[in-house]
Amino acid sequence: MPTFVARVRDSQGKSRTEKISAESLAQARTSLREQGFVVQDLKESKGFQAGLDIKKIQNSFVKVSVKDKAVFSRQFAVLMNAGVAIVRSLGVLSEQCSNTKLKQALVEISNDVQTGMNLSEAMRKHPDCFDGLYVSMIQAGEVGGVLDEVLNRLAKLLEDVARLQNQIKSALSYPTVVGFIAVAIFLGMTIFLIPVFAKIFTEIGTELPPLTQFLMDASIFLRSPKVFGLIGGLVGLKIAYSRYAKTPVGRQTIDRLSLKMPLFGDLIQKSSVARFSRTFGSLTRSGVPILTCLEIVRDTSGNQVIANAIDAARLEIQQGGMISIALQRDQVFPAMAIQMISIGEETGELDGMLMKVADFYEDEVEQAVKALTSVLEPIMILVLGGMVGTILLAMYLPMFKVFEKLG
Helix, strand or coil: CEEEEEEEEECCCCCCEEEEEECCHHHHHHHHHHCCEEEEEEEEECCCHHHHHHHHHHHCCCCCCCCCCCHHHHHHHHHHHHCHHHHHHHHHHHCCCCCCHHHHHHHHHHHHHHCCCCCCHHHHHHCCCCHHHHHHHHHHHHCCHHHHHHHHHHHHHHHHHHHHHHHHHHHHHHHHHHHHHHHHHHHHHHHHHHHHHHHHHHCCCCCCCCCHHHHHHHHHHCCCHHHHHHHHHHHHHHHHHHHHHHHHHHHHHHHHHHHHCCCHHHHHHHHHHHHHHHHHHHHHCCCCHHHHHHHHHHHHHCHHHHHHHHHHHHHHHHHHHHHHHHHHHCCCCCHHHHHHHHHHHHHCHHHHHHHHHHHHHHHHHHHHHHHHHHHHHHHHHHHHHHHHHHHHHHCCCCCCCCHHHHH
């Protein structure tokens, strides 16, 4: 039977630590209350139980996706709208949660809320599950007494973000898969097919065309120990790139170049603007102060160039400037988005206008994804066919010379 360690307050108001064995956390809490204690904190005693350590290690590799948070928020909102208490709602949701990390977080949050901690404070202890955006909106809902409405907004926000991510992934999945297949076919034909023809060409003794000789040399190289040097060099470049990308200068340089990439640059900019507008609008609609909104949106923008523009705008707004004018200075946001935000400021409907900007650019992203896919499909098919055709041509060119001599 598990052992639990509790920090309690006795009938005289003194704090003390108690140990109790029970089948579950809820049973342990009930037993302590029956003994006249006020439970302040209750946790299962770890001791030397390797299973708990293993579970913690396993959860460290589990990620809580946007979809997981969206489903949780929607279900939490439904329970809150039905009048179910927060602790009971968290208990129900933790029991049916399939994500082990989120499940454990919900159990701990429920325990903290039972001891009197605010929901937002309890969630803040689990940044891997609930980021600053989520916690800030929950806090605003608690202060305004509209937690159920905020949960509905959070669910809608996360569902829109998940849909946007899926659209972008769908645009990238096709060229990734086809590119992988193309490389696999090239390596397979170069390593296994070309050596067969090499023996034939050696027996014939004919002079090889430059293209055929190049592929022969490539085949010899790929089957030699030298290829491990190439693999090591590529791994080294990947490590160097990762380290450079983690530096402030490197991150900004890479993100700036990504915005200028053909085909993908426009998609990245529109998706960033849509995410910025949706998040900013949801936060302001939930009652979060504008400066706090901009700070949260900056951290969730996903692009350092856009984050720097938002940060510069936040500093300018602190001095009394307007959001639209501040965002316009770095020329990162499209002119249409700036104009719509400006109208929202003038009419006092900033949150509503931000939502319209988000809707517009999410539709733009969807159209851009369709256009990108339609362009990439023939290009990738052409590249794949060209690679296979080049290898086959290189193999048959010497045959043509032999046929010419025989003729």
